[in-house]
Amino acid sequence: MARPVTNAAFEGLLLAAGYGNAHAAFARQLNHAGRNEGTWRYDAASVYWWLRGRRPGEHVQAAMAETLARKLGRSVAVTELGFGAADSIGMCVYPASVDGAIDTAEQIWTRLAKHLNQHASGTFDGGKAREAALGWRYDLPDETVSRRGRQHIAATDVQSLYALADHFTDLDRRHGSGSPHTRAVMADFLVRQVAPMLHGTYTDSVGRDLMRAAATLSGQLAFMSYDAGAHAMAQHHVTLGLRLAKAADDRLYGAHLLANLSTQAVFLGHSREAARLVEAAIDGAGRAPAAVLARLHATAAMAYGKLGERRACQLALARAERALDRMGTDPGPRWVGYFSPAHLAGAALRCLGDLHLYRQALEHAPEALTLGSQNTRTRALHTALVAMTHARAGHTDAACSWTRKLAQHCSDVQSARLQQRLCELATTLSSRPAAPQVNEVLHGLTAMPAAR
Template sequence: MARPVTNSAFEGLLLAAGYGNAHAAFARQLNHAGRNEGAWRYDAASVYWWLRGRRPGEHVQAAMAKTLARKLGRSIAVTELGFGAADSIGICIYPASVNGAIDTAEQIWTRLAMHLNLSGVFDSGKAIEAALGWRYDLPDKTVSRNGRQQVTSTDVQSLYALADHFTDLDRRHGSGSPHTRAVMADFLVRQVAPMLHGTYTDAVGRDLMRAAATLSGQLAFMSYDAGEHAMAQHHVTLGLRLAKAADDRLYGAHLLANLATQAVFLGHARAAARLVEAAIDGAGRAPAAVVARLHATAATAYGQSGDRRACLVALSKAERALDRTDTDPGPRWVGYFSPAHLAGAALRSLGDLNLYTQAIRHAPEALELANQNTRTRALHTALVAMTHARAGDTDAACYWSGKLAPHSAGIRSARVRQRVRELVATLSPEQATPQVNEVLHALAVLLAAP
């Protein structure tokens, strides 16, 4: 039984342009109008769903307006199409189907490519809903598809290479520049979205979904680092659904842990704990490196929420797992997680519990990072300084604060700036001390830099 039309404005324009009973013809004209955007494959079914509430991306709407304008002999504003404002996109809604995930991907990638941020704030309720959907929804029976563009395994492998490139840029320089994220989103719109709409077998499709989840997850982390939290949450939610379609529970757990990390940063400790618990449960019998990473994230959530016992248990589990990584390393994407990353989590969580003596024991190892981890080095250096300050060791706090400027040079990161601001707030009560006053002046200069 056909669903009722909900977009009467779009229906009226189609009728006026002579496409009332020729939806396939309209779709063909639309595909032609959007040929510069990639291999569009819209058809009569696409028009059916647009009439019934599905919202195409802004670039598709622009092509629709031009197509209708040619037939009607007058200009058509995008607002006349009846799809509503851009912010009517279901923020952070976990897509129910693979097709829904593909459509959502195209929409939000297009917004980012056009430098249009998603308004709103981090929604912990929607984050929990996404976690439940990822953990308990039935797996997709198949993701094979018939479209215009043939997609091969070789095509998919090139996407992983691109993800590695952007991951390296992010770790070295931070994600504060909107240009980097826009370039990545533009590639996703022009290359990856047409691949998702293409022709592929179930096996290739699963790998394609995994690659798309990896790219979406990287874009999410970059948005989070830039302080664009609604955009970050939306991309993580999308990545979770794509990972579900890929049947990759480990990468899904990793993304959910990233969402928990974002929740900790924003002070949603209880939600963060629930998210990472779902990640640990969903990962099942995971490789040691994945287990270590997940329990380290759990420790930061428990530490912020004040659950001392749970925090110490999580740190212990992470340490034991990390000791087994030589024989059980796990997927490539978790290779970044090192003893220094675990030490940073211990430093943060134990400090939140006011266990400063125990926390400071982890400081030397937290700074033993690989050269490419420049942003993490800046974050950990600020954290070491702040922990010493909270413990009452002003001299050590000033010493490590003095190390921040060289470690932060060339990094654009909202998270680094936030941690520097926290350090300033911690040191400010001692600003009458000449040494502290000098450090505060240097930190102010650091925060004033573009």
């Protein structure tokens, strides 16, 4: 069943201009009006989604106004189109086309650059997450992503984007994303450099790699937004990254992004949705390299642990461990190189603790802390998790001992996720019988910069 029209102003203009039952004709005229911007491929489906709330880019709206003005014999202001200001973008929906993905990228990157200190309105939307998963998994592949625009893009231009993505990833792992500075630099780079590249001229081969690089950057910005507590913006960027990964024909990175969305859903308490999302990721990844499968099954275990599904959780952990054993001969793409035995141990510690299997969970504690020096935030998160698992198990002395160790790992990290874990630890310790050492570590927790 067709969705109801939500943009009555745009519908009225189409009717007045004779395009009420000729959406394909309007799209053709729009493509002609925007010929200086490159090869647009809008069609009747694009018009359908514009009528139902999707917001095209500013340059597309200008071409719409020009096209309608020519038919109506009068000037048409962009404000008459009914799309509202850029700041009114709602929850990001999975773009139907590559052009739609490029427009969406420009919109949300510009919004983030202008209003970084204001979290996107709205919260995590499970329905939109499912739609994005279905679109990524089952939509037909894009026949071509080649484009003709103002700026020629070569393969060497794309390679520089991967280097920048690695740089931002390293900063995030070392210091967290609670401070807006790194995200401000990244958002400005996306608006000034990457968006014009997406609107440029490139072959299909270069275009696929450009889409992959843009998906990587969008995925990194999504994770940084999640770590900073900007959950609606994080979901915007995961959804965009999924569509760009689809355009790149990179199912493995798409599965990785969907698993990130599942991790966010677990964090926010949407455990059933998290399980569905990671199941879709595993299904879509297919015969993936061992490192990718280890990461995906570890994510599934965390979702099942939160749901209290012991058998499914332990089965997912076993699959992750078997995949991890094969990583030496099957390492996978470079972006999954971060996933190590310590990351799997952290996932096991968390999900087994959620199942109240504290003894089994704590068996993974030593390995969960065997992290590289660059993984500052993960070390802090895992240390807090070890302390909290001891506290939940009733090991007050051990919990206090591990809590004291936290200060050395938290001083340089700004992370909303770490802040929440410290709050959970404080709540758990507060439920223990009052004792001088508990009061001491609780005071120390509140004094940590990461807990403020």
